[in-house]
Amino acid sequence: MTHRLGGRRKNVKKGFQFTLMVVGASGTGRTTFVNTLCDSNVLAKKICDNPEEAHNEEGITIKPVSVELDEDGVRISLTIVDTPGFGDNIDNEFCFQEIVGYLERQYDDILAEESRIKRNPRFRDNRVHALLYFISPTGHALREIDIELMRRLSPRVNVIPVVGRADSLIPQELKDFKRRASRMGCVMEDIEHYNIPIYNFPYDVEEDDEDTIEENSELRALLPFSIIGSDEEIVVGGRTVRGRQYPWGAVEVDNPQHSDFARLRSALLSTHLQDLKEITHDFLYENYRTEKLSRTVNGGGEQDDTAVNAEDTANQNVRMKEEQLRKEEEKLRDIELKVQREIQEKRAELLNKEEALRTLETRLAQAQIVDA
């Protein structure tokens, strides 16, 4: 027990390491968020943000940067992994592969390190502990690309959905977009509908203490966090705050009435840092490891090495093709569902319009009778 306490104290003194990735369409406010989070221009220069040119920068598109932060006296060594923004109406496959590939390479590195006889003392664990997925503040249902990418990312990393540039929506719109199912759909409804296993601040009613349950259910209720980022300071009622000034008023980054930025920041860097790291190691990495190792073992047997390797590769290829086909099928099914939903919405709209027209015609006819 004493040993454990000692370890913890040492950790607090030494600080914590945490790695955060930001993903989303171009212009959703990722870079601004990172700079706001770190309170400095960590990402001063835009990393290749043009999806059409992303392939020209192969290998350098995803580059982690590290910053030292002080979170209530605790040192946090934060690594930020910015990713190229993707766009509408273009083929984003390259971009998606880069992102998923990056996550898996970090797991591969650990796996290789774990199986070495002699450990490399300079080895760096670069696994990503949380991924903020930036959703555009459209006010409509999730877009096809967001659903697809979040679904591909969730098995590999703790995905936390956020609405970027949240001040683009008025408060009621934002509320509806986040959670309330409306005719236009909403983010959480879609995430549930498509069964995307995001990080939803998990708790166990039987096992966790009351405070944890309360805290986690509060945070869960905020999902997707609404984000307002700004690298400017403004003066509101004599106070200097970080925010954005508009002709009609100001929005403040750290004001919980305006955005969930402060709640998200403290969850990431303080209250849930350890949980996110544990899930990454105990669950996400473990799953990846099992998948990868069983892939290798299944091809094995009594044969000699070359035969095993050949069979292994062949099996792997078949499995990859199957997986690809399955993914394509899934994608098509989703698109079909989405189109059906849209058709239904349009049909309902049309019916409403027809109804309105009929009412108008009736009234017009009545008016003519009265006139005559």
Ligand SMILES: Nc1nc2c(ncn2[C@@H]2O[C@H](COP(=O)(O)OP(=O)(O)O)[C@@H](O)[C@H]2O)c(=O)[nH]1
């Ligand atoms: N209104 C508003 N604009 C924002 C916010 N965050 C960023 N922006 C602006 O949106 C544009 C794109 O931001 P950027 O951070 O570069 O987005 P990225 O492409 O996702 O990295 C810039 O003009 C930012 O000033 C926000 O919270 N609210």
Ligand SMILES: [Mg+2]
């Ligand atoms: Mg950017």
